[in-house]
Amino acid sequence: MSTRFDLCERVTLAVHGQGETWNFIRDFASHWVTPLDESDGNSESVLSATEERLGIALPEAFKEAYALFGCRSDLTRNSEHLLEPAALYLDHDALIFRHENQGAALWGIRLADLQHADPPVYYCTCIENNVMDEWEPWLGRFSLTCLDLILWESLSDSRMPIEFRECNDEDIPLIEQLYFELPSSSQVGSDNSYTPFGVRWFTGTDLLLCVTGADLRVRTRTREALWSIRETLPGDWLDEY
Template sequence: MTLDLPRDLPAALTDRTAAWRLIADLAAFWNAPLQPGDGRTDAELDAAETRLGLRLPAALREAHLLIGNRPDLTSNHDTLLPPEELHVERDHLVYRVENQGCAYWGVPLAALDQDDPPTAVWPDAADPETTPWTARLSVELLAVVLTEPLLDQEAYTDAGEVDPADLTDWTALPQLYEPGVDTHLFARPDALLVVQGGSWTAMRAVSGEVLDELCEQLPVSWLNY
């Protein structure tokens, strides 16, 4: 399957139906198309609402109904929490946790009346300050599916340090995150790459041959997953 992220991503940043469609396209691009049973059930999500005593945003429900049982798309490094583990912390509905519990992503409780509310992130600290993460929850959930598969050590992936100036054969994708979040995505027809913190990168290719070629082209000390 071909994937044209420079063409399709802009619409997905403003229309969550387009975001879910792009998530399905990404799964197929990695040769792991969505199947019946890949999502959680309405009953599980209803039970979470009853337990929490609050309404889940429509975007969160829709994403869990679509990919709630697909950790290969959502939870290779950090974890998209299942409905039974959603919880409230610091006036936010926590939906995602860093792999060592060092950071949390959540939706402000004051924004739960919105179908597609903004998101925030904060560190595991005694008195953390929350940082705006994405303007829309659907954008964050799409960002999860864009980045987490790049960390699947069973796939054609690698990681290392890169100078973004060396990514001359890659197309910079529109920014998904709020200002101040130093995470950027780059695409090719046969691969996807994320750069965080100015240099750390994770990359996934469609085949071992493509991965080897890209690793040889880029001046990076690859970790060789």
């Protein structure tokens, strides 16, 4: 395995097609988590049985993603939850594939878009008593949603050094000065956006930093990198190591 994995460089490539997105996910898993192997994906028979149960044809990108990492809960089910094939269901005129961990939101592919190889993804929030709001656009392609999902879920892998705290006005200029920003929606174009509006990603040595507006979330590969972020951005960090 190569010791070099440039997140900025690889994200730039990953947004331009399904194949590059899957390559990014393979390499991200190898360098930041543990490598993918054949047992980490759902079999063709499992996905075919899911199509038969639901009475639909799953989009190409959807099946490719599940065949690649659908069984890897450490990559997909730490914070929000990618539904396993047996748990996928149709509701609100959509194929529901992801839940917020407390049931406050759903992600889905609208039934009218299932004929597309790599369809757009929508989400809706739960207002109260399981009453759902209207669908809102999330990201323009399912494969890009997977890129976002893998990065986001890596921030909640309890086996790795993780911290978070509230973001203050002084943080952003310092972060912009000290760390490299992963290509944003405005840089790669709206059709290739891999992050929801308002989310920014930065990277440093052995460090991945997410700015959501209200919060800072950090994932590191080493404890030394964790201590470094505490010194560089002092504040009331909550350690989840």
